[in-house]
Amino acid sequence: MARTPRGRALGNALREARQEHGLTVRGFATQLGRDPGVLSRWETGDRIPKPEQVAQILTALGVNGQRFEEVIDLAYGASDSSWVATTLPENRQQLAALLDLEQGATNITEVSPLLVPGLLQTTDYIRGIMGSGLPAGELATRVSIRIGRREVLTGHKPTQFTGMIGQSALTQVIGSPDVLTDQLRHLLEIGRRPNIELRIIRSDSGWNPALDGPFMLIEGPSGVAVHLENRKSGLFLHEEADIRMYRQAIEMVRTATLSPEDSAKLIADLVDRMERKA
Template identity: 55%
Template sequence: MARTPKARALGGALRQAREDRGLKLREFSSMLGRDAGVLSRWETGERTPKPEQVAQILTALGVLGDRYEEIVSLAYGTDAPQWVATRLPDQKQQLSALVDYEQNASEITEVAPLLIPGLLQTSGYIRAIMSGGGVPAGEIATRAAIRIGRKDVITRDRPAHFLALVGEGALRQAVGGRDTMLDQLKYLLDMSKRPNIVCRIVPHSSGWNPSLEGGFLLIKQYKLDPVVVLENRRSGLFLHEYGDITAYQHAVDQVAESALDVRQSRILLHEAIKRVEVRSE
């Protein structure tokens, strides 16, 4: 069975629980009376333990309460064609899985018709989205820090290649006010000049294209299957089956056909910056 996103999330949670106890894999396998190779495959998501086996591991590690319930719940439906998260604990697990996919990505494509792509957002823009979206004030700093930390995948040495297909509407929507938007547009322009980042704008004049159906992420990794990530206000969805990946890759190709080239996109970005600067005077 392929390493599904949910199986990988379960494996990552089990590995983190073990490491939190300061235990090496072989040391823990000896304590548990299980083969170290089996535990390793469970922790990588290559194989999936049964719920009762997960419970045994967590009990041996002293994991209790909500954390115990969250990890055990991941052991159900790991081979399903879709991973849907509607409850907050599931959404937290999906966020952890998303960070893992991004940090190990070779290529990331984001189709973002209405907002600046997450990996290219400034801290002010992030905070404006979260405060406007009703995130509790006490959680904004932590959530913003997590999102900012995700940028490492495109700024580190040997970064992932990032293709951002951004709707023109995202350049015009004044999220957070003029100053926040001006900083965001300038930052987007600067980041678009990095050799591993391609930012192309989809103009209003382009007509219908799949971006009008909503934004999404397509993440590719070395030697592992790609994943598509979709998010809305109340849920998240991971897709990994071949037919779904093919459909969204085709959607990327269609959006790219509607987008301006890099030079034209930078011209449009410059115009958007000037428009905001004039309004700020």
């Protein structure tokens, strides 16, 4: 069975709890009376332990309270066809799973009709999105996480990334006109990288699946997943039929986009116009 995003998140939580105690897989497996290979596959998400098996592991590691409950919750439905997160703990778990998937990805395609995709956002643009109503400490943490995600595009082995951005996102002022101008300059710069392809979704293209909302298709050696997010909840899909539907949606959106060359020209023209207006 292919690894599910929720199963991977459960495995990561179990591995982190073990590592916090300085235990090896083999040593901890002996302590539990389990096969080391089985424990290893639980931690990678290749196999899904039963909730009572997860409880045994957490109890042996002294995990209790809210953390115990959150990890146990992951064990229920870890092999389901989708993962919906609506509570704050679930959203945090999904964010951890998203980071894990991004870091192991070979290809990421993001369709973003209203905003610049998260992996391409400048720090000030991120602050402009996240700054409303958050305590300073929480804002700093969220900004730091978003900034850290960009490493998958610029690191030693960068992921191949295709960003399909709605034309209206290029003129939507986030933070201030200067912040938007800097963001557009960043798009021009990062779009020159060989692993990044940027395409602007034409505003005159009529209906296309991007108008249903943003989504991300993440592909890697361990499988493929789609991630969707709104203000309150997040959703992971990984079933073959769902992946096929979103691949088709991407191809439909692609027909509504400008070429990378024409997209870069459009962005450059906007930057020039904004600089002359400043």
